[in-house]
Amino acid sequence: MFDPSDTIVAVSSARGGTRSIVRLTGPETLSVCKQVFSPRHPWAPAGILAGSVAIDEDLTVNGYLYQFIAPASYTGEPLAELHLDAGQVLVEAFVQNLLAKGLRPAGPGEFTARAYLNGKLDLAQAEAVNEIIAGSNRFQLEAAERLLSGRLTQAAAAVRAALMDCLSLIEAGLDFSGEDIEFISTEQARQRLGRITNDLEELLAGSIRYESLIELPAVGIAGAPNAGKSSLLNALLGHERSIVSEQRKTTRDVLSGAWTTDQFQCVLFDCAGLLPAPEDVLDRLAQQAAIEALRHCQAVFFCVDVTKADLAEDLAIRTFIESEAVLYLATKCDLLQPSTLDAGVARVADAFGAVFLPVSAHTRQGLDDLHRCLARTLQAPISAGQATDTVAMTARHKQAVSEAIENTKQASEQIETGHEEVAALMIRSAYEALSAIEAEAVDEQILDRIFGRFCIGK
Secondary structure, three states: OOOOOOOEEEEOOOOOOOOEEEEEEOOOHHHHHHHHEEEOOOOOOOEEEEEEEEOOOOOEEEEEEEEEOOOOOOOOOOEEEEEEOOOHHHHHHHHHHHHHOOOEEOOEOHHHHHHHHOOOOOHHHHHHHHHHHHOOOHHHHHHHHHHHOOHHHHHHHHHHHHHHHHHHHHHHHHHOOOOOOOOOOHHHHHHHHHHHHHHHHHHHHOOEEHHHOOOOOEEEEEEOOOOOHHHHHHHHHOOOOOOOOOOOOOOOOOEEEEEEOOOOEEEEEEOOOOOOOOOOHHHHHHHHHHHHHHHOOOEEEEEEEOOOOOOHHHHHHHOOOOOOOEEEEEEOHHHOOHHHHHHHHHHHHHHHOOOEEEOOOOOOOOHHHHHHHHHHHHHHHHHHHHOOOOOEEOHHHHHHHHHHHHHHHHHHHHHHOOOHHHHHHHHHHHHHHHHHHHOOOOOHHHHHHHHOOOOEOO
16 A cells, blocks of 8 residues: 555646646645746635746746645645646656655555545545546446445445444343343344345345446347348448348357447447247357347347338247347338338337337438437436435445345344344444445555556546
């Protein structure tokens, strides 16, 4: 672990811009800034100053100094940002100049780690900072913002308080077991533990598990061979990603591409056409790969050629798709005359008992509607119910809550069999598992592992 008494420095802006940001925090921040920054106006104790920054003894550039006074800064320490109108080479030279003055290079996540150590953030909120940095779409950002709001910590604290109340009553009964005093009955203890277990299970079930959001959502295109899947993939991606052919079974493997819009980003993939009965080994292997890929999708476009007379094949392969979010598409609608299109779509919809969206990869008919439908579908797992108490969880939090659930269940079983001493140990274990969320007794290895995921300068 790093030394929190050092003054640290790091570049906190992305490379390639015309303005760079160099961040400092620690006890020597102000004195070092006075050595390298010359304001146009008199020094102020806080706020933004315009002036010039000394890259070295012979070169200065225009810049701004942002001062944040302890303990009101992000880290809880004196903190400053120097915004330089300079490129990467000059910024690197400037950082070397600061290191020569006794500053230390910041480690990964060290600014946020200091915020945690100085009580500005709890550990769950500190982890949320990294998730916000790593988020690639607004769904991931919404989950991380919930985590940053501290709702998980508040929920865990309420459960821990209930555990401690139950534990204190059970242990009081053990201390006065020789006297005719009952602090809590067996049934009351079981009821309390049952409520606590239910609260934990609801917290886990209703949480936004960030590990499922950190990767881009997957959207599959499924259907019978020659249903227009590859053409649709190419049309949505805007380039030729998949081979298009009138010959059946052209696509054998799973082909994917990143689909980025102003509302979402996802991995869109085309896979082999599904068959009610694969004809050979290649068909069987291609179908297994397709079904496995579709099984892990957040949404599936199910394509049916609206010009087909016999839909028996399509009805059979629909049963292979397990996703709960299926968008039904009547493809190749450009091949029907406008006067017969509505009847053709209605025929397909009646056969499947579902609403079909008519689309054409060639004319792009219906693709805007498809975009909007998918945006709503991808948002649904995050905003389901729009519950204000929904919290976000990382894998570490999920493990802590799962351990607490297991321990409370065991405690209830021990209470029922008359083993109050063992039950008390299980309750303590549940309490300690939840304490890991706030990390009341976290060791340096855990902190290193958490903050080591951050980039330098954050």
